[in-house]
Amino acid sequence: MKNIRNFCIIAHIDHGKSTLADRLLEYTKTITEREQQAQVLDNMELEREKGITIKSHAIQMDYTAQNGERYVLNLIDTPGHVDFSYEVSRAIASCEGALLIVDATQGIQAQTISNLYLALGNDLEIIPVLNKIDMDAAMVDEVKDQIVDLIGCDRDEIIAASGKTGQGVEDILxxxxxxxPAPKGDEDAPLQALIFDSVFNSFRGVIAYFRVMNGTIRKGERVKFFNSGKEYDADEVGVLKLKMVQRNEVRAGDVGYIISGIKSSADVQVGDTITSVANPCTTGIEGFEEVKPMVFAGVYPVENDEYEELRASLEKLRLNDASLTFEPESSLALGFGFRCGFLGLLHMEIIQERLYREFDMDVITTVPNVSYNVYTSKGDMISIHNPSGLPEPTLVDRIEEPYIHAQIITKTDYLGNVIKLCMEKRGTLKSQNFLTTDRVEVNFEMPLAEIVFDFYDKLKSISRGYASFDYHQIGYKISALAKLDILLNSEPVDALSALIYKDHAYDFGRKMCEKLKELIPRQQFDIAIQAAIGAKIIARETVKAVRKDVTAKCYGGDITRKRKLLEKQKKGKKRMRQVGNVEVPQSAFLAVLKMD
Structure with a gap:
């Protein structure tokens, strides 16, 4: 066990984690030349297209050090985007060390700092690596100073490397x-293995990835899942190379996988402990904290009879992405579906895309929102994820909304614009400190609902891509919020209702009506689109009816003949409006997100 090393790679998005992981795999000859490709660990089609890591990937390497000893290195590559920080926390829980990678052209950014604090919180040994030193724009000395200021290491401890050319890879190893440090654990103690990830295979059932803390797991052994209490036979155990490699046993300190023919995805929970039935452990391993979704949205099947298929798809997806939460709900406009919790908008977009690609599910997603605490006049507190669940305004005493602490690192040239943007989003400036002469860190407290829509995109555009952003929730505060309803022909569309700050409600309602007027197709009757707060209508647009010229056949003659035909048409239109219903196209739900 003294020759095992478990480590993960943490960094801000786009600082070159996956490319550096490629070089490590090449250098240790874990992958052959034939298997070699860029970002070899990003095996999801979506990851390659977007150029980001979505899942953390585990892989084992064999390395002979300069002192002649052979070592087994277990690497877990992690995502860099703030929406996938839960993946990072799970990878960190399974390791003893972390490579902290900083881009020499960009310096330290927000996600670098937040991932570093996660790692330090778990007592990981931090190895700082300066990446991309072969670039013309590399600021090696300046960024080294930033790293020294951040983690207080010596300048000599920082390894200069390049994921592109392979320079410095041997120094890293x-x-x-x-x-x-080598993993601590006792091979002879009762088995304790922490599940940190799982995938669903349609032929073999659920495959769980684990890190053995104590004991040894053997092929054919009877094992038990500590929290769920279910028992299974370990049909196959092994280690994770580029593909899964069978072994007879996986010992303490190592990382591996188990296949035991589990059919139901609900039986495997990430963070659970595997132990043996013959010699069980008395306590489970302290897992990682429960994930807190930030953004909620309704996900509905396009065809109502695909509801059960959608449930099965979401359950299989949850195996692979434990940060997804969902519960059933129904909507008047869309039928039966699920209320899903996501960690952010990118996470929501990825889940939607994966449902389509991996499970062939076409879904409609409603407007994302956050959860609110509503206190009624009787003194009860209700937690609401969906604006349509809000009690009558007369029964509401106060509404609290979630607030976040936002940390933004940007160049000083864009500081004014960044502060202006945060102020517009109801933020209050808490602190501002200059990291170097041209880089500044600003801390804001702002409502989560304001950053859910398009805050990140706007921040990137006003700072020309230089600002980096990280946030965490700090609790709930009382806010002046109003429920905005959208009515089509006096019927509320629950999927378009929103809880919104009172001062913004009028503008938002007017824009919504104008947007819907463009998107809703014309019918044979007039459609009134209204935005209302309670009983008060604050904006209105009308989609005019498609009319047939019924008087075309009257040429000359008495005016009463024309009037008679027009009156007849008018009655028909009135009757049609009473029975006709208006379909809201999917583009209308998406347009609300991009409204500006």
Whole structure:
């Protein structure tokens, strides 16, 4: 066990984690030349298209150090985007060391700092690596100073490397062997293995990935899942190379997988402990904290009879992405579906895309919102994820909305614009400190609902891509909120209702009506689109009817003949409006997100 090293790679998005992981795999000859491709660990089609890591990937490498000893290195590559920080926390829980990678052209950014604090919170050994030193724009000395200021290491401890050319890769491997502590654990103790990830295979059932803390897991052994209490036979155990490699046993300190023919995805929970039935452990491993979704949205099947298929698809997806939460709900406009909780808008977009690609599910997603605490006049507190669940305004005493602490690092040239944007989003400036002469960190407190829509995109555009953003929730505060309803022909569309700040409600309602007027197709009758707060209508647009010229056949003659035909048409239109219903196209739900 003294020759095992478990480490993960943490960094801000686009700082070159996956490319550096490629070089490590190449150098240790874990992958052959034939298997070699860029970002080899990003095996999802979506990850390659977007150029980001969505899932953390585990892989085992064999390395012979300069002192002649052979080491087994278990690498877990992690995502960099703030929406996938739950993946990072799980990878960190399974490791003893972390490579902290900083881009020499961009310096330290918000996600670098937040991932570093996650790692330090778990007592990981940090190995700082300066990446992309081969670039013309690399600021090696300046960024080294930033790293020294951040983690207080010596300048000599920072390894200069390049994921593109492979420079410094051997130094990184030597540093992992020398600085990372070997796993602590007892091979003879009762089995304790922490599940940190799982996938669904349609032939073999659920495959769970685990890190053995104590004991040894053997092929054919009877094992038990500690929290759920279910028992299974370990049909196959092994380690994770590029593909799964069978072994007879996986010992303490190592990372591996188990296939035991589990059919139901609900039986495997990430963070659960695997133990043996013959010699069980008395306590489970302290898992990681429960994930808190930030953004909620309704996901509905396009065809109502696909509801059960959607449920099965979401359950299989949850195996692979434990940060997704969902519960059934129904809507008048859309039928039966699920209320899903996501960690952010990118996470929501990825889930929607994966449902379509991996499970062939076409879904409609409603307007995302956050959860609110509503206190009634009787003194009860209700937690509401969906504006349509809000009690009558007369029964509401006060509404609290979730607030976040936002940390933004940007160049000083864009500081004014960044502060202006945050102020517009109802933010209050808490602190501002200059990291270097041209980089500044600003801290804001602002409502989560304001950053859910398009805050990140706007921040990137006003700072020309230089600002980095990170946030965490800090609790609930009382706000002046109003429920805005959209009515079509006096019927409320519950999927378009929103809880909104009172001062913004009028503008938002007017824009909604104008947008819907463009998107809703014309019918044979007039459609009134109204925005209302309670009983008060604050904006209105009308989609005019498509009319047939019924008087075309009257040429000359008495005016009463024309009037008679027009009156007849008018009665028909009136009757049609009473029975006709208006379909809201999917583009209308999406347009609300991009409204500006």
């Amino acid at each position: 030597e540093a992992i062997v020398a600085r990372c």
